[in-house]
Amino acid sequence: MNPGTLQVSATVGQARNPGYVVVEGPIGVGKTSLAQKLSQAFGSDLLLERPEENPFLERFYQARKQFALPTQLFFLFQRVRQLQELRQGDMFRPVRVADFLLEKDSLFARLNLDDDEWRLYEQVYAQMSLDLPTPDLVIYLQAPADVLMERVRRRRVPHERLIERDYMESIVEGYTRFFHHYTAAPLLVVNAAEVNFVDNEADFKALLDHLRGVRSGRHFFNPLPAGS
DSSP states (O other): OOTTOOEEEOSSSEEEOOSEEEEEOSTTSOHHHHHHHHHHHHTOEEEOOOGGGOTTHHHHHHSHHHHHHHHHHHHHHHHHHHHHHHHHSOTTSSOEEESOOGGGHHHHHHHHOOHHHHHHHHHHHHHHTTTOOOOSEEEEEEOOHHHHHHHHHHHTOGGGGGOOHHHHHHHHHHHHHHHHSOOSSOEEEEEOSSOOTTTOHHHHHHHHHHHTTOOSSEEEEOOOOTTO
16 A cells, blocks of 8 residues: 555545545646645645746746746746655655646646757756655546636636636647646546536535545546536
8 A cells, every 4th residue: 555545534434535636737727726625625734836936927927938937947946845845744644635746847848948948947857856756646627728718817816817818728738638648647537617616515525436436547527517
């Protein structure tokens, strides 16, 4: 058994929860909200991206080409530091939940960096990503670009209003390609376009029941929207 995977109490009855869970997906899909909800249900530690700490992010959305490399490197350094702290902590804690997967950094790097910057990024990434913990389960949330644009608009984060639809579409396509080839951990692909895992307890319980059955390989969860 993975030392980070123990038998723990679930929200409903006794069930086996994965030890280190990562929720991923494009901006606006709800990964942070779901990670927080899972952390509460499992009584677990929570590891979150902190985009507000990146001093280059707003300038990146204003001038992507000019600020792509410092934005990308800041996120890489930040995420590696968080994962190193996770690895140095108590790995026998029952569950940990994160809202980012380090490997997906390369998705944004390839999308935004020119060839010379990409080669530099690859060298830095190769050195920094050695010996980091691997998730016991990755949950990949999917939704179309139009749905994501509307959710981003409703969040009213000032710099996110600069996101163009074409760029959002390229992010969605990048995530699709990335997870099509992802095999490093068990993967649950979730259609999150018309469900609300945070505010609808039935939606969340259905997801919770489903993810507890994932042990290996690739799985799909396509819940019906409320009222269907």
